[in-house]
Amino acid sequence: MKKTKTKLLYLLLAALMLLSLTACGKNKESTDKELADSNLLKLGDYELLYKGACIMEDSDGNDAVVLTLDFTNNGEDSHSYLWSISETAMQNGAELAVAIVYSNPDSYDATVIEDQFTDVAPGATLEIRTAFVLADTTSKVEVTFEEAFGDKNGKITVDPSTLSRESAGSGTAQSAGTGDALLDWWNGDWYGWWKMSGCYGYYESMEGNWWDVCGDIDIGTDYTGTITLWDEDYTRSDPMASAQVSLSEAGTGEHGTVMSEGGWFTNVALEHADWIVDPGLLDYDEMIWISGDYEDGDDEFHYDIYLRPWGLYWEDMDESDYPYCYTDWYLPLIDAGKSMPDAIGEDPSNDFDPHDSAPLTPPDAAASGGDGIVTEEQVQKGYVWMNEVNNNIFDATYDDIVAYFGVEGQFVKEEYSDHMKANYRYYKWISKDDDSHFIYVNFKENESGVYTVSAYNTSGFSGKEAIAKYLDTVKAEAAEANKAASANAEMKDFSVEVAQFAHDDVKVKIMTKIPVSGWSFDDRGRCLVENDDPTAFGAGAIRFEVRTNVEDFDYYKDDFENYQDIDDRVIGGITFKGRTYKYIGYEWIEYIAQIDDTRALSIGLRNMDCVQGTMPDIILTNMKFQ
Numbered sequence: 001m002k003k004t005k006t007k008l009l010y011l012l013l014a015a016l017m018l019l020s021l022t023a024c025g026k027n028k029e030s031t032d033k034e035l036a037d038s039n040l041l042k043l044g045d046y047e048l049l050y051k052g053a054c055i056m057e058d059s060d061g062n063d064a065v066v067l068t069l070d071f072t073n074n075g076e077d078s079h080s081y082l083w084s085i086s087e088t089a090m091q092n093g094a095e096l097a098v099a100i101v102y103s104n105p106d107s108y109d110a111t112v113i114e115d116q117f118t119d120v121a122p123g124a125t126l127e128i129r130t131a132f133v134l135a136d137t138t139s140k141v142e143v144t145f146e147e148a149f150g151d152k153n154g155k156i157t158v159d160p161s162t163l164s165r166e167s168a169g170s171g172t173a174q175s176a177g178t179g180d181a182l183l184d185w186w187n188g189d190w191y192g193w194w195k196m197s198g199c200y201g202y203y204e205s206m207e208g209n210w211w212d213v214c215g216d217i218d219i220g221t222d223y224t225g226t227i228t229l230w231d232e233d234y235t236r237s238d239p240m241a242s243a244q245v246s247l248s249e250a251g252t253g254e255h256g257t258v259m260s261e262g263g264w265f266t267n268v269a270l271e272h273a274d275w276i277v278d279p280g281l282l283d284y285d286e287m288i289w290i291s292g293d294y295e296d297g298d299d300e301f302h303y304d305i306y307l308r309p310w311g312l313y314w315e316d317m318d319e320s321d322y323p324y325c326y327t328d329w330y331l332p333l334i335d336a337g338k339s340m341p342d343a344i345g346e347d348p349s350n351d352f353d354p355h356d357s358a359p360l361t362p363p364d365a366a367a368s369g370g371d372g373i374v375t376e377e378q379v380q381k382g383y384v385w386m387n388e389v390n391n392n393i394f395d396a397t398y399d400d401i402v403a404y405f406g407v408e409g410q411f412v413k414e415e416y417s418d419h420m421k422a423n424y425r426y427y428k429w430i431s432k433d434d435d436s437h438f439i440y441v442n443f444k445e446n447e448s449g450v451y452t453v454s455a456y457n458t459s460g461f462s463g464k465e466a467i468a469k470y471l472d473t474v475k476a477e478a479a480e481a482n483k484a485a486s487a488n489a490e491m492k493d494f495s496v497e498v499a500q501f502a503h504d505d506v507k508v509k510i511m512t513k514i515p516v517s518g519w520s521f522d523d524r525g526r527c528l529v530e531n532d533d534p535t536a537f538g539a540g541a542i543r544f545e546v547r548t549n550v551e552d553f554d555y556y557k558d559d560f561e562n563y564q565d566i567d568d569r570v571i572g573g574i575t576f577k578g579r580t581y582k583y584i585g586y587e588w589i590e591y592i593a594q595i596d597d598t599r600a601l602s603i604g605l606r607n608m609d610c611v612q613g614t615m616p617d618i619i620l621t622n623m624k625f626q
Contacts, residue, residue: 045079047071049069055137065134067158080119082117085145087146089132097133099132101131113129116128136160138161141157186219186247186258189214194211196301203294213229213230214230224261225244226245227245228243234343235343240265244263260273260274270292274293277290288306288307289305289307290303290305311334328442370409372438374431375432376431377470379438380466384466384474385404386456389471410430423444424444427443489516491513495510500547500599509625513618519615527543540607541608542606542608543603544601546599561583562581565578566589573624590604
């Protein structure tokens with residue numbers, strides 16, 4: 001849902017961690033003259049001289065490689081390494097995450113990257129360090145450096161097996177403590193949710209949407225530091241927000257106030273006092289509230305972010321205020337004593353299953369299931385179907401999922417959640433080619449006693465790669481299944497009058513046939529919804545809009561993305577012009593026509609294909625107007 005950050009803002013992520021520096025030891029003593037020419041990289045107005053590396057422990061206890069370089073500015077103006085150089089580290093074909101490495105084992109106010117912030121005068125040289133989390137300590141690491149605003153680049157290869165190991169501190173302030181009560185309260189990992197409101201422009205359709213969010217607060221003894229946040233679409237290494245902040249003892253409560261001083265939220269900059277975070281304003285002691293406004297041209301929204309310390313049970317709050325992933329993801333992790341992962345929905349270790357922490361209960365024996373074994377292609381296509389094609393996935397029952405995969409799922413567990421006051425069942429569908437690749441599906445019992453999908457996640461493969469590879473195929477297969485079901489569907493007559501906004505006397509009566517079950521009409525949205533519940537989230541819809549002239553439907557045309565004209569279509573004896581585009585987050589197929597001198601009609605298919613023989617096609621074919 002978010003717009004991509006600019007390259008410059010992504011570069012800022014590589015350094016906004018903490019605000020102090022202690023030297024990292026080198027393998028051996030050397031001078032610039034002794035260094036090989038291959039260690040000197042000339043990148044436009046800048047030079048980097050690689051001087052050595054070591055292995056240190058990051059804040060989560062992982063091995064990290066720390067590189068030491070001389071940064072020389074040959075430009076005409078002062079520049080910092082942070083704003084001048086972009087860096088990428090690769091090991092075994094995978095990109096390494098930026099590491100938070102404490103340089104002092106006795107405190108948490110110093111990391112090894114501070115001098116990346118420092119402006120370097122023209123002609124001057126400054127020693128800087130950069131750090132990455134290692135996948136292993138034996139495979140070579142290739143680090144690429146390039147100009148932030150140019151095309152010059154160079155590479156350094158480091159062999160971790162030849163590096164010495166230096167000591168460092170680890171942990172977060174919430175687990176270890178700094179001796180400063182104010183810092184100890186703020187610093188550490190946080191979890192909660194954030195919500196959008198007042199949405200306008202590109203984000204208009206996202207009004208009221210909300211997501212889980214994780215965060216890390218890292219404030220030094222000088223009371224300055226960073227807040228890093230990521231939701232379900234981001235990760236710790238590629239966050240949604242990274243704010244430079246200052247902490248003051250002043251506030252309405254004992255925890256003082258944190259204020260933004262710089263940084264960014266998605267693709268917009270944060271400035272002084274854009275965030276003013278005062279925990280004393282809330283009814284709950286262990287909670288912070290970040291409030292702000294996003295504005296990028298005509299695209300606007302207000303956001304509210306609520307966070308509580310990782311590991312805290314939210315039993316003092318109403319369940320309606322729990323984050324979406326609280327029961328299925330967060331609770332099993334903290335019950336097992338696990339630290340906060342780098343991505344929401346991710347397991348913090350390869351051997352941890354979120355539902356292994358609780359023993360099987362007697363009801364488990366009553367739940368059915370098979371071995372859940374399918375092909376690798378079925379697993380990946382299943383993810384694409386659930387995530388991109390099935391607009392009613394959260395209404396799908398266990399039998400619906402079984403019908404798609406063709407086999408019973410492997411039963412994992414059945415339990416009653418005291419927190420959500422509901423019964424849950426958990427199943428896996430597993431690749432026979434690699435049992436570490438699977439789809440994990442949670443089913444929740446509804447008021448009618450039916451178990452429907454409440455959440456799902458994947459393991460062992462890339463969802464983005466699966467979508468790129470199989471989306472067209474899965475859509476085509478779904479269309480064929482839709483055709484077969486539509487051909488045998490029991491139909492009923494449907495009619496509705498749709499009026500022009502603020503002109504009740506200008507209206508069109510629309511008549512067609514729709515299935516007896518599986519479709520409903522949303523009066524407020526003036527659309528037929530591919531779901532028995534017209535308010536169903538994510539369901540495809542056919543939207544009707546009345547205007548005086550067809551030209552009136554082009555009012556927002558400049559904001560349409562990927563606009564294409566498509567074949568005209570005769571509907572109800574009238575030729576409608578066809579077009580496709582993306583607008584306010586939805587993919588649209590739209591047909592527009594002048595009905596008579598005073599009325600024009602738009603028929604817009606939102607997040608819905610209209611392949612011949614499918615139900616949307618049948619509904620349009622049977623449509624007539626008065």
